[in-house]
Amino acid sequence: MANDHIDITVEPGEVHALLGENGAGKSTLMNQLYGLLQPDEGQIVVNDEPRVFKSPRDAIAAGIGMVHQHFMLVPVFTVAENIALGAEEVRGGPLGWLDRRRSRRDVIETSERYGLPVDPDALIEDLPVGAQQRVEIVKALTREVDLLILDEPTAVLTPQETEELLTVMRSLTAMGKSIVFITHKLKEVKAIADRITVIRRGQVVGTASPDTSEEELAALMVGRAVSLEVEKAPAEPGDSILKISGLVVDDDRGVRAVDGVDLEVRAGEVLGIAGVQGNGQTELVEAVMGLREVRAGAVHLEGEDLVGRSTKRILRSGVGYVPEDRSHDGVVKEFSVAENLILDMYDRAPFGNAFRIDGDSVASNAKHRVEQFDIRCQSPASLVGALSGGNQQKVVVAREMSRPLRLFIASQPTRGVDVGSIEFIHSRIIHERDQGTAVLVVSSELDEVVGLADRIAVMYRGRVLAIVSPDTPREEIGLLMAGITGDTPEGAK
């Protein structure tokens, strides 16, 4: 059951934050409100009138609009075309033609009325993510909705874009619109919400006012006290372990994704890579791991050239790797926890050899790792697909940390992971660092990078714009993530 007898009321002109961990049931709840799912029990009342929504069309007619986490826009259409899509202005009857001029005028009018600048003639694919989101909001507003649902709207934004979005939300509520703001980011909730409803395991576990402290909110979300700060001692960097020089890598479409990157990670330090998603971080890491072709440049692990080595050999040179997309690249969901824990070591001692796998040692390893990494599962023989996101991630982290490492690479180590598991995974990463392993962490969550890293490299359009200390003001890092260098000295340590 994803939702268990939830009651929630949204007043006109308020921002109602829906706070909960991944898998708590927030999206399920909102999908019912938007007509994408039908409730088994209970009802939706709009302006004192009970309503049944069979599809989003019904919801929109009742004045409810939604901006999804993944935008529903056609990349090759213009802004005006996208906004008209689904409610096209047609002249000349059912077989008539599109009234583009009127669609365009509607867009301009709405964007002026709400102070949301969009260029009606720009192609969606040319727009940055923040602007695309604005298009989605304008689209909902042209349908004259009174209640706007924003599903994790800040997940893809830079800190500056997030600020802008919060300003837009304030002005919308000032004009009497209501907003349901779905998120798991505590800072934003405190900054914008008028009321906060916390959901855990499909149930409302509490409501809070915005002046509740972050610790209290986190405890409400997780069900126990959690520490939000990453606790760590100052790094004691040793010798250089990973050295990347002049690395050039293309993405799947053959477009340059990494364009001449130089980086160095030393033993016993965490190098964090900050940047908005899609600025070459993924490709950089995949190239280091031998999963993507290197066009130019060199990657050395303590002097050994990694370019051209197979992924298996790289992993066995003492490199641990947590891929960013857990369910796509990290685990085999049809495999048991025990099998996933040996996914990259199945054919070597003690688990097996080139021919056979030793079931007993696989099972005892699983038992040990499940305890050590606090993986919550019925048994090591349970399928990984049945585990929560956080526990799946712990399986990946446990696997990659269960052998002596020289280098540990983690991409988005806590994406889609509950607050409790985040705390645990962060402490394991710092523990690995303190053992003298060189650690490279890539994350689009600035908080995570700042919390973990001893040095931060900011990537923008395939290049490292600057290397800064984690004490650098957030605003400055945020500007770098948006590609604005200003007077930041290059290569600051």
Added chain:
Amino acid sequence: MKRFWSANNFTLTALSMLMAVVIGGVLIIISDATVLAKFGYFTARPSDAFESSWLLVSTAYADLLKGALGDPAVFSAWFSGEATWQQAFAPISETLTYAAPLVFTGLSVALAFRGGLFNIGAQGQAVLGCIAAGVAGFTFGLPIALNLIVAVVAGVLGGALWGFIPGLLKARTGAHEVITTIMLNYTAGLFLAWLVIQQGIQAPGRSDAISKAVAESAQLPSPGGVLRVHLGIILAVLTTAGVAWLLNKSAFGFEIRAVGANPHAAKTAGISVAKTYVLLMAVAGGLAGFGGATQVLGTAHALTPSVAGNIGFDGLLVALLGRTRPWGTLFAALLFGALRAGGNRMQSFSGISLELVTVLQALIVIFIAAPALVKAIFRLRASRATGLGASLAKG
């Protein structure tokens, strides 16, 4: 009983077979003119129509069972000394004879499927196995045991080559194995048809398309007489055990299953997906080739253009019916062998076309491939594993 009515695999398979038998019965009735005529005065005397329908269908299915498992009358004749034990066991022998090659081709498809590959090419690989085993069988003239071993190995290698090619093409160029294996099926079939009429291959003094006979020393041992069953069925059981071990206990099997379930995660964990595909297709081809070899060395003893029959395509159905599990595939092959052997008797005794067996086989597989249909017809309780609701929930 409660467990039986939940939608597990065993129940679904059993009910699919039941449905196929019922529909098959209807087909038997409507294709018989005499019985159909009695339905003409159905309102006047319905018992006539019912009685003759029941008689026809029950005789037909009884013949099917007798032809597949054995005739009680012959067994009692054997006990009273009027028939030999060979005659009593002849039906089972037929079932096992037909089943043996299907076990191999079924395993070929099932193994490839577990690795995420749809091996439509078991037919072509089996044909290559026939060719290699047959040619080796009448060419080398080696001493007794050696001749057989060499012929079997030749068949396996022939099939492996025919599997290796699409595997390599997929790994190197991304060519889809469904397309390439279908094309290689044609190539293999036409090559066989050409080969058997070439000098040195064609049986001397024959004008029709048949090759020289396989040397007796290269034939799979068989009790002989009415018992056509041969060593092939024992090899098939051993191979099933081998494939089950390979899949579940070996390092290569781990690679196959990982690549089949999530090639991206397998690649990220350092497993070479391309290498796995090539090796897997070669092994799958080798299994189908083994099936072809048992066909030539065990039953046909000479090459003809249709020596491989339909064993490759039937292997697809067998693997599907066995749910791509090695032992499941073995039992599915035995079922198909039984239907085929029983169908022969049904054709000669009840006069019902052998094609009905093909229809039954097809119906069983259709019902198994569309489990929702069977569940709806029998109102099975949804088992938890197959529940759809769980996958829709997202945070």
